[in-house]
Structure formats: C-alpha cells, structure tokens
Amino acid sequence: MKFTPIASSSHGTAYLIADGDSRILLECGIPYKRLQTALDYKVQELDACFITHEHKDHAGHVRQLIKRGVPVYATPGTIGALKLEGITPLLMLPGNSLGAPVRVGGFVVVPFRTFHDAAEPVGYSFLGGDGKKITVMTDIGHMDSRLISCAAGSDILLIESNHDEELVSSCRYPYPTKRRILSDVGHLSNAGCGRALCGLYSAGVRRAILGHLSRDNNFESLALETVRSELLNQDIPESEFALAVAHRDRMTGRFDV
Numbered sequence: 001m002k003f004t005p006i007a008s009s010s011h012g013t014a015y016l017i018a019d020g021d022s023r024i025l026l027e028c029g030i031p032y033k034r035l036q037t038a039l040d041y042k043v044q045e046l047d048a049c050f051i052t053h054e055h056k057d058h059a060g061h062v063r064q065l066i067k068r069g070v071p072v073y074a075t076p077g078t079i080g081a082l083k084l085e086g087i088t089p090l091l092m093l094p095g096n097s098l099g100a101p102v103r104v105g106g107f108v109v110v111p112f113r114t115f116h117d118a119a120e121p122v123g124y125s126f127l128g129g130d131g132k133k134i135t136v137m138t139d140i141g142h143m144d145s146r147l148i149s150c151a152a153g154s155d156i157l158l159i160e161s162n163h164d165e166e167l168v169s170s171c172r173y174p175y176p177t178k179r180r181i182l183s184d185v186g187h188l189s190n191a192g193c194g195r196a197l198c199g200l201y202s203a204g205v206r207r208a209i210l211g212h213l214s215r216d217n218n219f220e221s222l223a224l225e226t227v228r229s230e231l232l233n234q235d236i237p238e239s240e241f242a243l244a245v246a247h248r249d250r251m252t253g254r255f256d257v
Contacts, residue, residue, distance in 0.1 A: 001128045003156050003255045006030065006038045008138075008211040009248035013058050014038075015158065017126045017134055022105025025049040025065075026124060026136055028072075029057040032064040038251055046070050048104045050111075053118035053139065054081035062087075073102060075111070077120025092120070097146045112150040115141035117185045125150065132257045138162075138212040141185040143196035152203035155257040158246065159196065161210035161227060162187035167217040187212070190223045194230025201236050209255065211246040220245045 006014040013029040016039070023046050028035070036043050043065070051059045051074040059074075059082060066072055066086040074082070076089045090111050091100035099111035099122065106129045111122040116139040123137035135151040138160040151157055168178055168189075180186050188196065197208055210223050224245060231241055246252045 001126070001130070001132045001134060001155075001257045003134050003158070003209075003257070005158065005209065005211065005246035005252040006035070007249055008158075008213070008246035008252070010057050010162070010212065010214055011249070012060075013138070013212065015136060017107070019106050019128050022107055023047050024104055024107060024109070024126065025070075027051060027058045028062040028065055029060050031061055035061070044068050044070065048073060048109075050074070050109060050124055051078055051082075051087075052114070052123060052136075053116060053121035054078050055118060055139070058139070071104075073109075075099070075120040075122055078118070078122075081119040090122070092122075097150060110150075112147070114139065114147065115144075115185050117141075117180065117183075123147075123150065125154065128257075134158075134257065136211075138188075140188050141183065142188065142192065143199065145199075148196075148199045148203050151200055151205060154200075154205050156207050156209065156255055157200065157205050158209040158211045159193055159200075160188040160212045161190050161193040161218070161223040161245075162212050163189050163214040163217040164222055164226070165189045165191065168214075171217055173216075181217075187214075190218065190226035191230060193223075194227040197227060197231060197241070198234045198236065201231070201234075201241060206240065207242045209244045209246050209252075213245070213248055215248060220247075 004016040013027040015026040108127040125135040135154040
C-alpha cells in the first residue's frame, strides 16, 4: 500500500491511497488542474473518491470528479449539505461508530464517525488485501476511546495537528472563530494530537503523519516538537514512534507500508 498526501491544510486537502491497480482519492479540496498535475495518470482512472465532510477545504472541487465519472462516496448528511447529485451514500449503522465497509478494487474502506461541526463527518480506514491498514482522521475536534479503537493497529495514521493553542488565543481571528477552533467539535491542537498519539501507541500505532496544519496558527517544526514532547512525557522514545508532517500546499512524498 502507498499513501501520498497531495495537500493537507485548511485551504485544501487531498490524499491518495494506492495498491497495485487500485487508486483511491480521499478528499477533493484542491482544484482539478492541480490534482491532475499531482497524478501520473488521468483523474478519470481513479477508482473512487471518499469525502469526510462538506467543508470547502475537503469537498470544494468534488463536482469536477462527478462530472468526469469518478465514483464519489460520502455520508447521507454530507451529501445533503453539499446538495450534489451523483454521490453514493455510505451506510452508517445506527448506534455504531462504524459505517458499513465498502470494497473498492483491492481495498476495503471503513468509515467511522468523528467530532466536527459538520452535518455527518467521518474518518476512514483503508484495509489492503495484505492486512495492512491506513487511517486518516482530521477535523476531529477531540479524541476519545472510540476513535482510538477505530485507528488501532494502523500501519500509517494521518492525524490532525492543526494549531498551537496559544497562537490561536493571541491571533487576530474573531472570538467566535477562536472558540470554534478550540472547541470539542473544532480542530485537534498540537498538544491534543500528542496526547491522542500516546493513547494510540497503546493501541499498536507506531507511525504517524501530522496533517491539516493551520497556515496562521502553526508551523511544521512546532507541531513536531509539541507532539514529540507529549510522547516523551509518557516515556515513548523517538525510536519507538516515527513521526512525519504532511506539507500544507505541496506533495509530501510517498509513504509505503
């Protein structure tokens, strides 16, 4: 399995998960031309695109995929909020944090509910035929034991490390915007991400990519330093937990599992 963050920020998000002949796009928050430039094949050759929620940085350009015949999947709530035809609804099981798995090519895709101020947001785990697992969870507001269980055993986890709380508190954003970002249905901070990874370490996660960094209230070295500090505070050494950062506005590179 191969995982490529194409862009990961509050101004546009897209990730590619591939294995053999199977190619899945997660999110379509960047323009079509930019997406095509990032791929070494035609966008129409994607097997599917999965959307986490309706916000522009995640789904702002999904209409272009639908127009070109790429199958798009999202929760019923997200589809209703986007007001677009041609999206296949995911079956979210009542009383269950998980949705019904979807098979696409050589992958099984498992959606799970997240905490965010959107209609029906989810994260996803991508299971390969070789038993490998890639999980992406951004815009999660906060972490709990349920989300930890959803990501347990992931070979690669891309997790939100959106902001530094002090930078948000002192920035020029209006107070309601600050309150939203820092709320339990907003975005996961660097420190919150670090604490979450301590719990995920106990669930078998050993490799994480920090993603969805704020352009105004974070930078890569600060995110890495803060998260690593939280891990070290729980006696988790660098040698036992690999960390990387997904760039905001350019491709990060390919991660193989």
